[in-house]
Amino acid sequence: MTRFPLFVAATVLALPAQAHFGLLLPATSLAETREMPVSIAFLHPWEREGMTMEAPQNVSITFEGETTDLTGSLTSATLFGDQAWEVTVPLPRPGVHVLSLTPTPYWEPDEDVFIQHFTKTYIAAFGGDEGWDAELGLRTEIVPLTRPFALWEGNLFQGIVKRDGAAVPFAEVEVEYFNDSGAGTPSELMITQTVKADQNGVFSYSAPAAGWWGFAALSTAEETLPQDGVEKEIELGAVIWVEFQAWDAK
Amino acid sequence: MIIRSLVLLALLAPGVSLAHGLVVFAFVDGGDVVVEAKFSNGRLAQAGVVNVYDAVDTKLFDLPVTGGEPVRFPVDPSSGGYRIEVVTPNGHSDYWVLTPNDLKGTE
Numbered sequence: 001m002t003r004f005p006l007f008v009a010a011t012v013l014a015l016p017a018q019a020h021f022g023l024l025l026p027a028t029s030l031a032e033t034r035e036m037p038v039s040i041a042f043l044h045p046w047e048r049e050g051m052t053m054e055a056p057q058n059v060s061i062t063f064e065g066e067t068t069d070l071t072g073s074l075t076s077a078t079l080f081g082d083q084a085w086e087v088t089v090p091l092p093r094p095g096v097h098v099l100s101l102t103p104t105p106y107w108e109p110d111e112d113v114f115i116q117h118f119t120k121t122y123i124a125a126f127g128g129d130e131g132w133d134a135e136l137g138l139r140t141e142i143v144p145l146t147r148p149f150a151l152w153e154g155n156l157f158q159g160i161v162k163r164d165g166a167a168v169p170f171a172e173v174e175v176e177y178f179n180d181s182g183a184g185t186p187s188e189l190m191i192t193q194t195v196k197a198d199q200n201g202v203f204s205y206s207a208p209a210a211g212w213w214g215f216a217a218l219s220t221a222e223e224t225l226p227q228d229g230v231e232k233e234i235e236l237g238a239v240i241w242v243e244f245q246a247w248d249a250k
Numbered sequence: 251m252i253i254r255s256l257v258l259l260a261l262l263a264p265g266v267s268l269a270h271g272l273v274v275f276a277f278v279d280g281g282d283v284v285v286e287a288k289f290s291n292g293r294l295a296q297a298g299v300v301n302v303y304d305a306v307d308t309k310l311f312d313l314p315v316t317g318g319e320p321v322r323f324p325v326d327p328s329s330g331g332y333r334i335e336v337v338t339p340n341g342h343s344d345y346w347v348l349t350p351n352d353l354k355g356t357e
Binding site for chain 2: 093094095126127128129130
């Protein structure tokens with residue numbers, strides 16, 4: 001009699017862990033305005049579940065190699081019921097503006113690890129698209145090989161996973177949709193897609209639907225951080241958010 | 251009302267959707283408006299015309315684009331702003347709006 005409920009419980013508990021993603025989400029990646037609001041959060045993007053995010057260590061915007069610190073302009077916000085942040089970024093000139101987030105490490109007790117996702121995204125302002133392949137030099141970073149904006153749904157996106165400036169052979173990259181459309185899935189396994197990079201750290205993914213897609217390549221820091229008197233590992237994430245546009249068949 | 255119109259234009263509608271890859275930008279430098287016109291691949295427009303409109307979109311004058319050099323003209327502090335359009339011989343076009351706020355400090 002007790003075997004069936006235990007079996008059910010075991011089945012439920014066997015569900016895959018939800019993927020964490022740092023988030024930098026502009027209103028659009030194709031800007032026609034001189035400023036734009038950007039949401040900053042730490043969340044499960046498919047499930048639309050936020051996590052409490054401490055004030056980030058740094059948020060900046062880079063244009064033609066010049067970086068402007070926006071950390072002091074952050075305002076508190078709520079996303080999916082949890083602490084998040086917002087900033088309005090200036091877009092004074094046509095061209096590619098790269099947003100970068102260095103969050104405060106997040107303690108995840110369920111995984112017994114700190115998580116710190118170095119996150120970036122791109123805004124192409126007023127039709128300019130030069131410089132999208134520039135590397136920011138983050139501790140860990142996905143450097144795009146495909147222009148990371150103005151993509152059709154179904155296009156192939158490629159990038160190189162880097163850690164401390166070097167390509168990471170066979171890095172595993174998690175891919176997840178920012179599920180603002182309320183998309184469903186036939187299986188929990190469909191939520192986080194997984195691809196591996198090749199020997200040069202190059203990975204590829206074709207997004208099946210329009211919207212924002214996050215790509216996260218994870219590694220472990222050499223250093224640790226204390227939690228309740230015990231040193232814990234730090235998961236480092238190289239995260240990039242890319243917007244795909246709906247194909248207009250008219 | 252004029253200022254509102256220009257600010258709205260600057261915030262919402264630089265008009266690049268029909269630009270065919272030409273990107274126009276204008277800024278104020280030392281009492282002059284400087285107009286840059288380049289294609290989205292970074293190449294400077296080598297020829298064309300700069301059409302300068304006032305805050306109610308009445309054309310004020312035009313200037314030639316030659317050899318990829320930026321085009322300059324003096325700011326009229328009483329203008330209330332400009333819409334600056336560049337058209338190349340092959341029909342590429344784009345524009346940039348300078349609002350009264352952009353012209354501050356030139357009076």
